[in-house]
Amino acid sequence: MLSVICAGFGGQGVLTAGLVLANVSMAGGQQVTWVPSYGSEMRGGTASCRLRISDSEILNPFFDQADVLIAMNQESVDTMQDMVAKDGTIIVNSTMVDIRTVRDGMRMIDVPATALSSEMGNPRGANIAMLGATIAATALFPVESFADGIDSYFDAKGRNTPLNRACFLDGASAVKGE
Amino acid sequence: MTEKRIPKTLVEDNKFCPGCGHGIINRVLAEVLEEMELVDMAIGSVAVGCACLMIDTFGTDWVQAAHGRAAAVACGIKRVRPENFVFTYQGDGDSLAIGFSETMYAAVRNENITAFIVNNGIFGMTGGQMAPTSLPGQRTTTSPAGKDPSLAGQPLNIINQMRQLPIAYLARGSVGSFKEIIKLKKYIKAAVTNQIEGKGYGLVEILSPCPTNWKMTMRGALDHMGDNVKNFFPTGEFIKEGVHTDA
Amino acid sequence: MTRAFMKGNHALAEAAIRANMTFFGGYPITPQSEILEYLSDNLPKAGGTFLQAESELAGVNMVYGAAAAGHRAMTSSSGPGFSLLQEGISYIASAELPAVFVDVQRYGSGLGDIFQAQSDYYVATRGGGHGDYRVIAYAPASVQETVDLVGLAFDKAEQYRNPCLILSDASIAQMMEPVVFPEKRKCDPDHEWAVRGKRGGDFKKITSTMYYTENFDQYIHDKYATIQANEQRWESIQAEDAEIVLVAYGISSRICKEAVSTARAEGIRLGLIRPITVWPFPEEAFDGLGKGLRAYLTVELSALPRLRDDVMLATGMKTPVHHFLAGNTVPSSQTIVKQAVALLEK
Numbered sequence: 001m002l003s004v005i006c007a008g009f010g011g012q013g014v015l016t017a018g019l020v021l022a023n024v025s026m027a028g029g030q031q032v033t034w035v036p037s038y039g040s041e042m043r044g045g046t047a048s049c050r051l052r053i054s055d056s057e058i059l060n061p062f063f064d065q066a067d068v069l070i071a072m073n074q075e076s077v078d079t080m081q082d083m084v085a086k087d088g089t090i091i092v093n094s095t096m097v098d099i100r101t102v103r104d105g106m107r108m109i110d111v112p113a114t115a116l117s118s119e120m121g122n123p124r125g126a127n128i129a130m131l132g133a134t135i136a137a138t139a140l141f142p143v144e145s146f147a148d149g150i151d152s153y154f155d156a157k158g159r160n161t162p163l164n165r166a167c168f169l170d171g172a173s174a175v176k177g178e
Numbered sequence: 179m180t181e182k183r184i185p186k187t188l189v190e191d192n193k194f195c196p197g198c199g200h201g202i203i204n205r206v207l208a209e210v211l212e213e214m215e216l217v218d219m220a221i222g223s224v225a226v227g228c229a230c231l232m233i234d235t236f237g238t239d240w241v242q243a244a245h246g247r248a249a250a251v252a253c254g255i256k257r258v259r260p261e262n263f264v265f266t267y268q269g270d271g272d273s274l275a276i277g278f279s280e281t282m283y284a285a286v287r288n289e290n291i292t293a294f295i296v297n298n299g300i301f302g303m304t305g306g307q308m309a310p311t312s313l314p315g316q317r318t319t320t321s322p323a324g325k326d327p328s329l330a331g332q333p334l335n336i337i338n339q340m341r342q343l344p345i346a347y348l349a350r351g352s353v354g355s356f357k358e359i360i361k362l363k364k365y366i367k368a369a370v371t372n373q374i375e376g377k378g379y380g381l382v383e384i385l386s387p388c389p390t391n392w393k394m395t396m397r398g399a400l401d402h403m404g405d406n407v408k409n410f411f412p413t414g415e416f417i418k419e420g421v422h423t424d425a
Numbered sequence: 426m427t428r429a430f431m432k433g434n435h436a437l438a439e440a441a442i443r444a445n446m447t448f449f450g451g452y453p454i455t456p457q458s459e460i461l462e463y464l465s466d467n468l469p470k471a472g473g474t475f476l477q478a479e480s481e482l483a484g485v486n487m488v489y490g491a492a493a494a495g496h497r498a499m500t501s502s503s504g505p506g507f508s509l510l511q512e513g514i515s516y517i518a519s520a521e522l523p524a525v526f527v528d529v530q531r532y533g534s535g536l537g538d539i540f541q542a543q544s545d546y547y548v549a550t551r552g553g554g555h556g557d558y559r560v561i562a563y564a565p566a567s568v569q570e571t572v573d574l575v576g577l578a579f580d581k582a583e584q585y586r587n588p589c590l591i592l593s594d595a596s597i598a599q600m601m602e603p604v605v606f607p608e609k610r611k612c613d614p615d616h617e618w619a620v621r622g623k624r625g626g627d628f629k630k631i632t633s634t635m636y637y638t639e640n641f642d643q644y645i646h647d648k649y650a651t652i653q654a655n656e657q658r659w660e661s662i663q664a665e666d667a668e669i670v671l672v673a674y675g676i677s678s679r680i681c682k683e684a685v686s687t688a689r690a691e692g693i694r695l696g697l698i699r700p701i702t703v704w705p706f707p708e709e710a711f712d713g714l715g716k717g718l719r720a721y722l723t724v725e726l727s728a729l730p731r732l733r734d735d736v737m738l739a740t741g742m743k744t745p746v747h748h749f750l751a752g753n754t755v756p757s758s759q760t761i762v763k764q765a766v767a768l769l770e771k
Contacts, residue, residue: 242632247486254490
């Protein structure tokens, strides 16, 4: 079972990233739970959601220890790394996060998600680039097949662009290049 | 020799007190529904109060709502069965005190239902307590020294409350005299017609005597209506087919 | 079958449409407003009527009217608004009409707050309003179970001509999970008891049935006894040989299920009884548990014990009944295991 927190400013597509991850994982035959930040869990302007992805029944949709934190902004890194497991992974949007100090033993992956998506002419695709890094880092699914899943998801919504796939693959290669 | 013709819809003698206006109003409504051939498709919504006594004697389908909520029940019925003629029949305490919100909002939404509100200025069934429509100085069991408007407010005039709403029909009639009863029948017919034609909400308020709780004779009650009640509650048609009249 | 990924509230609303609900009247309140939002868009497209009522009082009485006319009708609310529905639910029960209600529980009395909780157990299981009636109350523990129980609630409401309740909570309502929907049902609203104008027949009156039912006391007693005998639903997980049996419903039951498997892995004999109907309470689930049973432990998201009382009644207090109250925070399964171990060490 993989436990993921996805956090960032409102408007950075944090909840959408969580939904895409959830939907594509579900289409890939996984069980999924998705919980939005709620009540006292909401901190400042940071929005977040929590996902669990598993090939068997998921009982507790809540968790204290995440395997992966997808951190779209500085505040997410600062306030949410305590919720990541000792040997967990933080995927950091390095365009937006200057101070990248994390606890010993944690794996940190820098993805210049905002920059690379902007260069590509798809500034709203930063969240998708972060997903690319997440899939590559966790090996939850083969990168190419998850990219197909993203295409199907946005095709079904009638608002796909080839740039989504491109952003996703760019994000994934940020991990390979580590 | 004159023949006593009672509408077939009145399946039993009514259960109201001697001199009560409800019996006349029941009869006029029954005549209208029969003349318009609506009895078979009519569904009435009553709530709580003397008005409810009619569900055993007035032969249409009935639903009895919680106190005050007849208009909301009627909305629910009409929305799922638009082919039926749906009406509310309530006293002033029921519709204008506890049920003021439901009464008003049915009009705000211009629900395609017809409301009959019988205004006798008092809570009848519970034994003569003050109502929102009680007149200043009126002695009731909860205003034994007379209604004090500085404490309880001025009589609530539902016609004035509804006049600015986009409804189809609005009138106030009375059973205070033979002439007024003839007019009342015309008002009821007009309100019913508006629903049948899909024009929307119609309300007929009806001034009615309650000699029992007013502690008056029948004659005294009718005089009181003419001399006092009508000063606060003028009769007439105020909105016809969605258009404001000069009344 | 295709799985959709949906929020509990949205799935609940879609399930009601699939169950051929044709009327919904409701009022916004967090955390159930998504039910209104979904239905305002999708119910009219399915041929039904959505009305945003001026209050919960109006909403429940609109449901009363639509139900009296034979149509499948529903309203939903949460805590403070659920209190306001009780008058109408009592009338609907008294008139013996089918209708479905939803309470997405939130925390606290009065205004309280929007956090997940299980504070409305009494009002959900004791009838809620005035007088002699009960409501068949279903407590889903997942988005899929929410969907399944909404369909069942409409059927049971018609079978017994009695209100049914979906007792959800902010967690189940706000979370998203994969879900499969049944095909849309067809229902005939022209029940023999429904008002639709007398149409040449006898006129009908829908009001408190005590006015028209002979031996009313006995009739009501038998009606609810039949429901109690036939409609208890529960899930029992490794309770047969358990030393401690957890009792929990809704979101807390999921955590308890996890606690059972954690504890069993450590050799601790923990079990779980999960009521699916909280009324009728699944008393039968407590029959014939093993001789090694030492205590029950209810796990509740509330400030005062509620479910605990029903376990005491169901078991005749022959075995101690403890409670763990987690307030508005969903506890971890480790916390629950610790509580159970502490009881064993007593």
